[in-house]
Amino acid sequence: MYTDALPFLGCPACRAALALRHDRRDALGEILEGELACAGCQAIFPIREGIADFLGPPRPPTPAQVTNEWPLTAWIYERGWRPFALTLLSREAFPYRRELPLMVDLMQPQRGGLFLDVACSNGLYARALTRTLRGAPGHVLGVDHSLPMLAQARRFARDAGLPISYARASAQALPVLAGQASGVAIGGSLNEIGDLDGCLAEVRRALRPDGRFVAMTLARAATAPGRAVQGLLGSGGVVFWPAGELSARFATHGLRTLDEQQYGLVMFHMAVPA
Known part of the structure; x- marks a missing residue:
């Protein structure tokens, strides 16, 4: 966690502002330990090993989310699966050097401000956004329910020299104040997010009037x-939608789709507050 994130943070329960207390920082300015105190409901959220925890004991609701709590899943995700995933699923060459510039172009982080990487896993999009932000006034906050995923994301970010804040929180209760985010990215996790409507409502709440929502x-x-394979995955909590149906769900939460691209099974949407 870094001080650049603090003005944007809010209690996920009562939505009041949070105050940092009893903090300990390293030479790079990262807040390693401390607590965030809610000015409204008086809740206290700890910061441990650089990660703010808004959830407490793990309670993943689906088998798909349970697997993300395993340290082995967090270790292997970007080392063994993620670099090849879009190529396999789109049936065309889709490496990071194609995916990440596409996401960044849709998000336009050079606008500055706070950017959220929700359900960030190992923080791939968070790192890409932060690299683009270099020299611009902005900050990236990665959010995930899995502490092992966040710990790995933080290690990757520190190894790359990128000051990214991380928070353990639910996509349906984001720890940010309303109307503060210039952008919200979700890379491949809407399919297993659980309560899609709750997540989209939170995305809309978090976005500034000129904000952007980019989802892969x-x-x-x-x-x-x-469809048979996806049906089996559905029993584990993974859901799939046609592009038009997903855009319609966005619209019900005040998110208007401006760009929609599909490559095989891989879809990119960019939406703005309606």
């Missing part, structure tokens, strides 16, 4: 074998 998701398969 997996579409519903068009073939019978593909």
Whole structure:
């Protein structure tokens, strides 16, 4: 956690502002230990090993989210799966050097401000946004429910020399004040987010009037074998939508889709507050 994130933080329960207390920092200015005290409901949220915790004991609701709590999943995610995922799912060459510039172009982080990487896993989008922000007034906050994922994300960020803040929180109760985010990114996690409507409502609450929401998701398969596989995944809490249906869900929460791109099963949406 870094001080650049503090003015934007809010209690996920009562939405009041938070105050930092009893902090300990390292030579780089990262807040390693401390607590965030709510001015409204008086709740206290600890910061441990650089990560603010707004959840307490793990309570993942679906099998898909349970696997993300495993340290082995966090270790292998970017080392063994994520670099190849979009190529496999789109059936065309889709490495990071194609995906990340696409996401950044849709987000336009050079506008400055606070950017959220929600359900950030190992923080891939958070790092890409922060690299683009170099020299611009802005900060990135990565949010995930899995402490092992966040710990790995923080290690990757520190190894790269990138000052990114991380918080353990729910996508349906983001620890930010209303109307503070210039952008919210979700990379591949809407499919397993659980309560989609709760998540989208929080995205809309967090965004500034000129903010942007960029989501990379997996579409519903068009073939019978593909739908069969997705049906099995559905029993573990993974859900798939056609592009138009997802845009319609965005609209019900005041998010107007301006850009929609699909490559095989891989979809990118960019939406703004309506």
